[in-house]
Amino acid sequence: MAEREPEVGFKKETVSKLLSSFFKEEKTKLSGDAALLMAEMLRVFVQEAAVRSQKQAETEDCDQVDIEHFEKILPQLLLDF
């Protein structure tokens, strides 16, 4: 049986620890499902950043995505999220 390649993304545990580290209050916790959804959210965030940067590089006729391309798409990315 061919193994289906798992989709690349953030691990639930990583996301849980990451977000928890930023909570201001000690009593604030993250539910398991919320952690899974946030892993999705972060994955989408990074994918958007990647694809938009690639499109920018394409517009400028560059073979590789460089920092200037990322910097140009960053403001709108942050506004959209």
Place this chain on the structure above:
Amino acid sequence: MSVDRDESQQRLKAAVHFTVGRLCQKSGEDHRREFSRQVIAAMAETAFRQSDIFAKDLEAFSRHAKRSTVSTEDVKLLARRSTALSIYIQNKSEELNQEQRDLKKKNTGKRKIRDTEEESRE
């Protein structure tokens, strides 16, 4: 004490960087345009900082609802700025619920079989 916190933050940053690198690699393969290492590092840093903003928002939402545990409802609210994102997250949430319902049904089924087996033995 703050040294421990720095260490755990460093580990988290490294974990984020790793996944960002893999996502960039995949995107690079799919769209045939690769990312410089500098870009990957910058993206990882951005994702890390954005997580801080997300976390603070989530905490505020749950507190507003008088809860101490952040729920999927809070995450849905977080995704409100983009309609496409909002729909995507809602769908994912539905998928999760469905998976859990299916899992419960499977376990209940097993239990019923076990119960009827025990009954017939008595």
